[in-house]
Amino acid sequence: MxxxxxxxxxxxxxxxxxxxxxxxxxxxxxxxxxxxxxxxxxxxxxxxxxxSVRTCAVCGNYDTQDPCAVCRDERRDKSLICVVQDVSDLWALERTSAFRGRYQVLGGLLSALEGVAPEDLAIDKLVARVRDDAVTEVILALPATVDGQTTAHYIADALEAEGVTVSGLAQGVPVGGELDYLDDGTLLAALNARRPV
Amino acid sequence: MxxxxxxxxxxxxxxxxxxxxxxxxxxxxxxxxxxxxxxxxxxxxxxxxxxSVRTCAVCGNYDTQDPCAVCRDERRDKSLICVVQDVSDLWALERTSAFRGRYQVLGGLLSALEGVAPEDLAIDKLVARVRDDAVTEVILALPATVDGQTTAHYIADALEAEGVTVSGLAQGVPVGGELDYLDDGTLLAALNARRPV
Structure with a gap:
């Protein structure tokens, strides 16, 4: 036709x-x-x-230059690394303009089911950066799924000997979220992590 | 970023x-x-x-050759022309494999609101083809909207002197359609056009 x-x-x-x-x-x-x-x-x-597009050799971001614009930005705090699963998550965090450190793209999550082992992800690279750049805090911005949390725990263990603070994103009620429509797990997490008003 | x-x-x-x-x-x-x-x-x-893509000089279809594959196909009935609003409608009809004539793409519908006049559409071309190719039937496969029906009536008037049969698509219940979910207009049309079983 x-x-x-x-x-x-x-x-x-x-x-x-x-x-x-x-x-x-x-x-x-x-x-x-x-x-x-x-x-x-x-x-x-x-x-x-x-x-023109390259993968940043430092953090794994996509950009037309290598290192990428985020890694080249001297105003950014080198002692702070945010770990994300994918470049799309990095871009999502950049849109908030709230994070002024640098990133590490993992390239996936640990998964026994899909056969993803630690050496398939950029975990060794993260540990090396923490060591070399005198990083003081690693923020694990990983999905709140089973694989995401497994990966987060694995990374926290791998960083234990480095004397670095490891933190995760807060869990709770999303902005604009109606309690009635939230799943039980989110409600429970929000209740457990309640804060003084 | x-x-x-x-x-x-x-x-x-x-x-x-x-x-x-x-x-x-x-x-x-x-x-x-x-x-x-x-x-x-x-x-x-x-x-x-x-x-490579050209607009067919005969019917207005898009193809890599001019005339297009439909117009070049000698097995097709030259005495039958189906009038459609757009190339997407022509492709939709071709996917049914039910029509073995040729097409005329109008390139839009008459609309006082959007300032589309008869000379903006391929109506003169259609009349000339009806005359030159000894066409016996013109099928108006136009949308069942106000503009679509206005255009259909205009074309029927323009073809009146040519002694050609002008027909339109049947209106009624769509295949798989539940009566409960149909609008009143469609139900009324289906009732008025009822057929012996």
């Missing part, structure tokens, strides 16, 4: 997260309709990213 | 239908992670489409 070029474009678009076959078709049509305004600029942007 | 190349990629992805800022960010990260498997192939596919 359509030429092989359009077909291939629809298939590739359908492999992006959040796009199914139907929305990939709509996206392909929108691109064909906006040839000058969207299709060609997107092709150029993809090529530019492919040519 | 991220390099200008990544930022631009996220902005362009966010202009695709179905992708908001959040999913554009996820898509950009997925592309960076799968550089060889997804990013480079997508850049190539976009360039290939930009270079």
């Amino acid at each position: 359509v030429g092989p070029e359009i077909d291939r474009l629809m298939q590739l678009l359908g492999r992006l997260p959040g796009l199914g076959p139907r929305s990939a078709r709509r996206a392909a049509l929108a691109l064909i309709k906006k040839r000058e305004g969207l299709l060609l600029p997107l092709a150029e942007a993809l090529t530019a990213v492919a040519e | 991220v390099g200008p190349e990544i930022d631009r990629l996220m902005q362009l992805l966010g202009r695709l239908p179905g992708l908001g800022p959040r999913s554009a960010r996820r898509a950009a990260l997925a592309l960076i992670k799968k550089r060889e498997g997804l990013l480079l192939p997508l850049a190539e596919a976009l360039t290939a489409v930009a270079e």
